Amino acid sequence: MGSESRLPADRRSVLAALGSGATVFGAGCLQRARNLTGWRSTQPVTFRIKTLPTDADPYALALAREVASWFRAAGIETTVLPMAEQELMRQSLLRTEFELFVMRLPEKFREPDALTTLLHSRFADAPGWQNPFGYTNLDADEAIERQRRSAGAERRSALESLQRTIARTQPFTLLTVPDDIRAARSAAGPNWQATDLRSPVGYLRLAGEYERSGEETVLRVVSTDRRATTNLNPLAVEFRRSGVLTGLLYDPLARRIDGRLTPWLATSIDLVDGDPPAARVTLREDVTWHDDEALTAADVAFTYDLLADTTLGDDDEDAEVPSPEYRGQSSLVDDVAVVDDRRLDVTFADADRGVVGRALTVPILPEHVWRDRTDTAAIGGIPVGTVTEALVSNNIPPVGSGPFAYVRNTPRESLRLERVDGHFSTRETAEFPDWIAEPAVDALSVQVVGSDVTAVETVADGEADVTGTAVGAATVPRIGRSEAAELLVRRSDRPYVLGYNTRRTHLDNPRFRNTLARLVDEQFLGDHVLDGYARPAVGPLQGTEWYPDDLEWDGGNPAVPFFGREGELNVDAAREAFREAGYQYEDGTLVGGGP
Amino acid sequence: MSLLTVLTNVVAVVLVLHLLSLGVVRRLAGRELRRGSLRENVRAVGPTAAVLGVLLVANGAVRDVGVELSWLIGLNITGAIHALEGAFVADLQALATPELTAYFSFVYVFGYVFLLTFPIVLYALHDDTRPLAATLVAYALNYGIGLVCYVLFVAYGPRNFMPGAVESLLFTNWPEVQHLTSRVNENTNVFPSLHTSLSVTVALLAVRYRAAAPGWLPIATVGAASVSVATMYLGIHWLTDVLAGILLAAFSVAVGARVADDEHGDGTDAIGTERAPGAGLEQFRR
Known part of the structure; x- marks a missing residue:
């Protein structure tokens, strides 16, 4: 942002002025120089948004560019920088080397208590998906602690207050909640429309309902995310997306099955x-x-x-x-x-x-x-x-206890897991539903391809059963035309967010962030970038029982309404808001830090 | 498997192109290509070929290492390139028609492989060793310098940076080919365009040694121009990558020709060129 170099630059220019004009180095002159260096000069506000390339995520880059164009319209020079998923997570979650990022929040933040690690100030310095924003707000802290210790109406009131606080102070702006689009091979057997591919249990259901063939039956998944082929460490922050594969390799004490927490290893x-x-x-x-x-x-x-x-x-x-x-x-x-x-x-x-x-x-x-x-x-x-070896080991081969065991991997290309014969979940005494107790597949393979279009074609060609990673809306006609593949569209729980690094100048100011959020038209993003396969929302708990009514979307964002209509920014209104927040404009550029 | 199908297709089509071109070149040259020189040539350029071979194998082997290293020390210049040239590629794609897309896709995959392999066959059959030696040295320089650039610079192509404005025409029209391209390259390796640099290298060598195979010059020129445009038209490379590729080609050919003259030039002027005292563009103009 350039703000770090502000003072030295000023000193340099003063020194240069002193030297160049063959000034008489009198005491009065030096006094004047000292006076001058005490003042800061205005600096343009500039941002860089880090995000994923289109190959890795069908929408992230388009969303970031749309946001950047609104920011630019409001006089903030904004650039977009794409990078590999592993690198993006390393830079933004581990090293906090970012100003803004566009990423999808992990699934786990649908659980209200998970917001503890996402937003409590205690985790502002911690790595991973622990308050990557560096957000510190005592009201939020208090509400988070209160919801942890309470139940019923009191917990609800704590959570509602927390969500109102974050909707106003915007540690991140929720851009849109996408629908997950996938292609699946119809003949594979499972009732695809009813399966949930977001969790290991969903994959167990697929394995249970798969059409058994004569020889070895393999559930073949095609993915655009190659990280699982090089790292299977459940603790490795920058390699995990949904935890599906590690969830099949390792058993927890309890799993959520059909919405209920059910004893598993216990x-x-x-x-x-x-x-x-x-x-x-x-x-x-x-x-x-x-x-x-x-x-x-x-x-x-x-x-x-x-x-x-x-x-x-x-x-x-x-x-x-x-x-x-x-x-x-x-x-x-x-x-x-x-x-x-x-x-x-x-x-x-x-x-x-x-x-x-x-x-x-x-x-x-x-x-x-x-x-x-x-x-x-x-x-x-x-x-x-x-950092300990446990957090950075690639953990290959992994030794787990889960229903599937590791067989082999080819880095960046493929991964193969095989079903474990006699796993406890298949014992009669375990009393699990049939689709867990009687798995139909012998193995699960993951094939990595370069982009979502290729993933869809691989399914259409019958060489894979389902796209493990969600594909972009642009592939929908392709899936529709294919005779072998069917289209799966499911609401997802992983919103795209614009994360702010609140440790940086300007972004540390909640009013500034609130104004930035008002430059974003979430409805427009969903309609135009995601072709309508999305819905706008305000907070990460949207759609759950813990979500307050007054944050429901009603034709616009109730907390940080867009300055404008239909994606068209009302520049005058935006400028007025920034001026009220203490900023100024010079030649149409937003500047801060002046005298 | 899809990868195998694509690979078989490429090999088959390139073979056919080779046979066709040998006929055309022989006709245009108006004389028989001399087979007798093959063994001699192979012996003469053996060491150079070995270096190129090692480089190619190393290129494949260290690709993963290169990518890791690149993310550690490389400079992400995607934004800078975009700031430099803006929406040039998007404007170019505004001219897209299904026929052009088919043509450029064909050129990008089949034409490129043909363009790279054919000169080796052609020059190996020629009685002067210099064209073959220069070609091998120039290829090795292209790959070597390209590899270093890929480690130093991380950049995504326009298709990955400007979704909506730039379409990934190759992969949307022909998704299977990505099975092949993702095996041999990374989507962060776009600066410079090796497709461009190697094709232009071939064209510049064809100019330099046009006396050796006059019929080859028009094919190589059209081919190189098509490949260069194709990389941008298909949304894979930026204009900046292509220009850098052309520079790399010019440099590689200049060095390659000089090395060939020094190593294999015997004073006799077998193909109607003489050793240039000056370096630079003079080499290509003759």
Whole structure:
């Protein structure tokens, strides 16, 4: 933004003026120079939006360019910079080297308690999807803490107040909520229209309903995201999108099945009301890891310890390095005590029993593999930084306990998982629905292609069963024309957001962000960039029971209404708003920081 | 598999083009191509060919490493290129017709491979070693310098930067071909355009050694021009990439011709050119 170099530049120019004019270096002159350097000169406000190229995401770049054009119309020089998904996440989530980004929020932020790690100021310095915006607001903090400890009407009121606060102060602007469009091969068998491809359980349903063929039956997924072919570490921030594949490789204690949190690796979870609440967890019998080692309660306890601090350091001397990906869940657990091989007692942190269930959804990791990954990560034997091996290991081959096991990968091209014979979920005693208990596929393969069009064609050609990553609206006619493929359109829970780095000048000002948000026409973005396969919304909890009525979309954004109509920015109104916020215009350019 | 189908198609079509062109060139040259010189030529340029071979294999092997390294140390210049040239490619695509798209897609995939392989066959059959040696050296320089640029600069092409304004014409009309292109290249490697630089290299060499194969010159010129335009028309490259590619080609040919003259020139003037005292464009003008 150039603001960092403001002072030195001024000093330089003063020195230059002094030197060039063969000025007499009198005391009066130096006094004047000191006076001058005390004043800042105005600087144009410029931004750069980091986002994904079209190959990686069908809409992100088009959205960013549309936003940039509105910003430019309002006198803010804005450029767009595309980069690979892994790089974008590294720069914006790990290193906070960004001003603005356009990305999709992960699925997990539909759970109200997940907003804790997204927006609480305690996480403003933490890596990953933990407050990447650096947002700090005491009202929001208070509401977040209150919702964690309460239930019913009180929790609702805390969450509504939180959502109103963030709608006004805009740590990020929700651009649009896209529909996920996919192509699926009709003859594959499953009732595609009813499947949910956002979760591992959805894939288990596919595996259960697949049309069995004579020989080996393989569920073939084609994807535009190659990251899973090079990294299968559930804790690696910049490699995970939805966690579907790692969710098939690893088992959590409980999974959400048909909307209900159901014991999975556990046979029973007995919640004990108390202050704080606790649970007695009993694991299933005879569960083994994919390398045939037994899975015991010790592995579960180890996992929670590791997620809370991947160094496993037990003294208070060393800094903790928690897993960013599961910080929300692990922060809900206070202590895990092993009772015997199959039983353990979980003591939760100070939170309501309605909230703590989320803590049971983390992937359970094998102690005998991950115990060695607690040291500081090194390159060629030389430790680099403070991050632990657990967070940066590519974890290939992964040793999990899930219904599918890793077989092989070709980096950037393909990945193959095979069904585990005799997995506990297929035992009669487990009493899961048929589609889990009787899987029809023997293996699952992921093929990586260059763009969404190619992904759709691969399905149309019968060489894949479904596009694992969502494709762009421009491919819809192509899917429609194909005889072998059918079109799947589902509402998604992952909105596109324009994230602000509130640590930067101008963006640290909530009024400025609020005004920026009013330069964005969400309705127009949905209609024109996403061809109508989208709906506008204000907050990430839209469509859930926790969403306040006064934030519902009614022909416009109720919190930060667009300056203009139909995508046409009313420049005068925008300028007026920026002037009111303390900014000025010079030759049509927005400037700040003047005398 | 789709990749295999595409690959087979490319090999078949390029072979046919080779046979056709050999006929045309021989006719235009008005004389038999001399087969006797093949063995001699191969022996003479063996070391150069080996270097090129190693470079090509290394190129494939370190592609992944190059991409990783590129994200670590490379400069993302996508925005700068766009600021420089604006919507030129979008304007070019405004002229799109189905016929042009078909033509340029064909040129980009088949024509390019043909354009690169044919001179090697052609010059290998010629009795002077210099054209072949110059070609191999120039190719090696193109790949080597291109590889370094790809590590130093990260850039996405217009199709990835201006969705809506620029269509990814090649992949929307012919999606299968992406199975092939995504194997041999990365979408961040666009500056400079190696498609352009190698094709223009071929054309400049055809000018330089036109006495060796006069019939080849018009084919190479039209081919190189078509490939250069195709890279932009299809939304894959920026104008900046193409211009940089042309510069790279000029440099590579200048060095290649000089090396060939130094190594293989024996004073006798077998193909009607003489050694140029001056470097630069003089080399191509003759």
